[in-house]
Amino acid sequence: MTVAAEPLIATPDHAPATVAGHRVQPGVYAYDLEAIPWRTTPRGTSREKAVRRDPERGLFLGMLVFDPMSRSGVHQHRGVASSYFLSGELTDFQCTTRAGAVGINLTGATHDAVSYGGCTLFSRLEGPVIIEPDGAAIHPHAKKTTVTNAQPFTPPDLTVVLDSVAPVASPFAGVLRRPVFDYAGTGSNHRLCSLQLWPGARLSDLHHTGLTDFFLLAGDLSVGDVTVAGPSVMVIEPGARVQLGSRYGCSLIAWAEGPAHAGDDPALDPYGF
DSSP: OOOOSSOOOOOSSSOOBSSOOEEEETTEEEEEGGGSOOEEOTTSSEEEEEEEEETTTTEEEEEEEEOTTEEOOSEEESSOEEEEEEEEEEEOSSOEEETTEEEEEOTTOEEOOEESSOEEEEEEEESOEEEOTTOOOSOTTOEESOOOOSOTTSOSOEEEEGGGSOOEEOSSTTEEEEEEEOOTTTTOOOEEEEEEEOTTOEEEEEEEOSOEEEEEEEEEEEETTEEEESSEEEEEOTTOEEEEEOSSOEEEEEEESSOEEETTOTTOOSSOO
């Protein structure tokens, strides 16, 4: 069951959203992050704007904000989690991840993180989070149980500074891709990448084979006859066919659970499959 105060959009292939979004076309939904209200998390020192939250499966998609001098609380990831740092920094026992970087937590990652100056993240959780029975964490759906770190010497974080990743040409004119994470070793064949669309770029007849989430950082993105602007989120369901483009240019982060084939040609995929 997905908990929400706002109306739900029940869709067949991804967990219901926690806020009402705009149905752009069959299988495609857009969410204006400016319009989504903040919700206080259990620790009381952080807030979230959730587009997708499924407590049973531990899924989350949305924005998180930490107050200065606040903690995440000890928690363990039971599925891949990834966050793009929009501002500030977050420090755990391994490293500090700062604005402009993507932080990736693999299954089994166990840590407590502190933000001394505060930070803002956009996050996608693909599995449950657990905390100690007497603990509290920023994740509203965290389950309380005994936390045992079976691999204490496995780093809890993979940190990728986005601007340091060399952009590569995509099969589409005016579209550059920065490959961030290919999920190797996780048991999932997904992709996490950044796409940059230059003014006038178009990606026509993209047939999506897996659930795909966009976080539109800045600029304009047209989906068919509808144009959205950053900061916003777009959810594309498996089977959806979309026409993407940008009039003035845009940058976005994409989580793709399967390739998208332009004109059903497997060689024409924007996500790096």
